Every structure is written in C-alpha cells, then in structure tokens.
Amino acid sequence: MLDKKVANLINEQVNKELYSAYLYLDFSIFYEAQGLDGFANWYMIQAQEERDHAMLFLKYLQNNGESVTLDAVAKPDKKLNVLMDPIKVRI
C-alpha cells in the first residue's frame, strides 16, 4: 500500500494528464480546421502520449492496491488563435 497522501497526489495526476490530453486534442482539432494537417497530427500524437501517462499512473495505483477515482476533466481554456500568430508572421 502506498502512503495515502502519495496515492491521492498520483490520483490527481491522472486527472492532470487527462486534461493535458484534452488540451492537445483541442489544439489538434483547431489545426485540422485550419487545414494544417501536420500540426493537427503532431498535437494528436501529444494527446495520445498524455493519455498514456494517465494510464501509467492509473495502473500504478491499481498495481499497488489503491482505488482510482476519476474526476471531471476541465474544458480546454486556451485562446487558440494565439497559436496561429507565428504562422501568420511567416506567411
């Protein structure tokens, strides 16, 4: 069994990793809509990586006999048009 504080922190990290995946997925959707398939694909891969991180932490808790509680994943809140500025400068 893990120290309860450590287990809780790792459980919180699961949510943070899923939020990161959600954020990258949102970026991917944004770039796909802009017709920038390469950027969209790169962010999609990053989203998958963050989901993988979440699963590693989740499995670590389960492998140590800890329960896992999933929390709501926050809506991505970034202003995506900011991401386009460097591209506009180059065009």
Ligand SMILES: [Fe+2]
């Ligand atoms: Fe991560």
